[in-house]
Amino acid sequence: MSIKKLLFLPLLLSNLVAFSITNVQLLYGTFDGNSYVYDTKNGGKTTLTLEHYSSLEYGDIYGFVDYSVADNEFKYHNSKTDTYGEFAPRLNLSKVTSRDLSFSFVKQVYLAYQYNASNTYNANLIGLGSDLNVYGFDVFGLNVYKKYQNIGEDTYQLSPYYKTKTLGNIFHITGFTDWTEYDFLSQNQFLFDMKRPLKIENLFIGAEWHYYKQKPLGLNFNSKVESNTLQAMIKYSW
Numbered sequence: 001m002s003i004k005k006l007l008f009l010p011l012l013l014s015n016l017v018a019f020s021i022t023n024v025q026l027l028y029g030t031f032d033g034n035s036y037v038y039d040t041k042n043g044g045k046t047t048l049t050l051e052h053y054s055s056l057e058y059g060d061i062y063g064f065v066d067y068s069v070a071d072n073e074f075k076y077h078n079s080k081t082d083t084y085g086e087f088a089p090r091l092n093l094s095k096v097t098s099r100d101l102s103f104s105f106v107k108q109v110y111l112a113y114q115y116n117a118s119n120t121y122n123a124n125l126i127g128l129g130s131d132l133n134v135y136g137f138d139v140f141g142l143n144v145y146k147k148y149q150n151i152g153e154d155t156y157q158l159s160p161y162y163k164t165k166t167l168g169n170i171f172h173i174t175g176f177t178d179w180t181e182y183d184f185l186s187q188n189q190f191l192f193d194m195k196r197p198l199k200i201e202n203l204f205i206g207a208e209w210h211y212y213k214q215k216p217l218g219l220n221f222n223s224k225v226e227s228n229t230l231q232a233m234i235k236y237s238w
Contacts, residue, residue, distance in 0.1 A: 018055050022238055025049040027208055029231030035212055036076045038227045044071035047231075058095045059110060063087040088114040090129045090143075107131040112143045123149035125157060139163040147180065155180045170196065172204065183214040183225075191235060204235040 030043040051064040065085040073080055090110035094101045101109045112129035116122060127145035134140035143159040161176040175188030191206035207230050214225035 018057060020052070020054040022050070022052045023235055025051065025233060025235045027231040027233045029208075029210065029229040031075075031210075031227060031229050033212075033225075033227035033229070034075065035214065035225050035227040038210070038212055039075040040070040040072060041075055042072040045069065046071075059089060059091040061087075061089045082118065084116075084118040086114060086116050088112070088143075105133040107133055110143075112145065114143075114145060116149075121149070121151050123147055127157075134162075137162050137164045152182060155182060169193065172206075181215070183212065185212045187211075189233065189235075191233065202237040204233075204237070206233055207231060208233045 025048070027047045027049070029045060031039040031045045032043045033039045045068055047066055047068045049064055049066050052062070054061045063086060066083065068082045068084075070080050070082075074082060090112045093109045093111060108131040110129035110131075112125075112127050114123075114125040116125070125145035125147045127143060129143040130141055132140045132142060140162045141160070143157075143161075145157045145159065146154070147157045148154050158179045159176060163172070163174045165172050170193050172191045172193065173188065174191070175186065177184070177186040179185075187208060187210050189206065189208045191204035194200050194203040194205055210227065210229050210231060212225075212227040216224055
């Protein structure tokens, strides 16, 4: 599946959804770590993200595409740009089996799939997902996958995701973590709703904290891989 298909497939399904939301994000930060994927020469990187979520009768769909431009070049490949996307549909097992599978703090159980792709990398992930009741969070869920990838060893991935609002719904915290045997990625957004101060609906301004760490692989360029940066961010939803 190409990056273009990842971008447009959720939009093509919009007539089938019960609820959907799309947003565009603009981020800028200094990526001065030593990861092959994220970091750049001389630090600066701008990222434009298109993100979409749809809730359907029999499940849901999440997807995004990142287009990144380095001020100079990426650290380990002589390119100024990079494109990466994910497409993640889930099938609600209660709906397809006509049985209530909720229990305790587990609201829903899903059969979960995810496809990740960049210019050189792709991965297929399949497993189980869940929506959870967790105090203090408007949204909290967990996906557990077996990950098959064309670069690196196949592995298992644990992926919690979460969203909450504080200070009278003005301050939003949204994030996710992907954790495997080999690496750890966490991206968390801290955003202020601009509806009150600027009288603009669906506009958010703040920062995203990006943290990535990779298990040493014994290679010269990434024997100790870590990427850690705070990016300025603006986000608009519709």
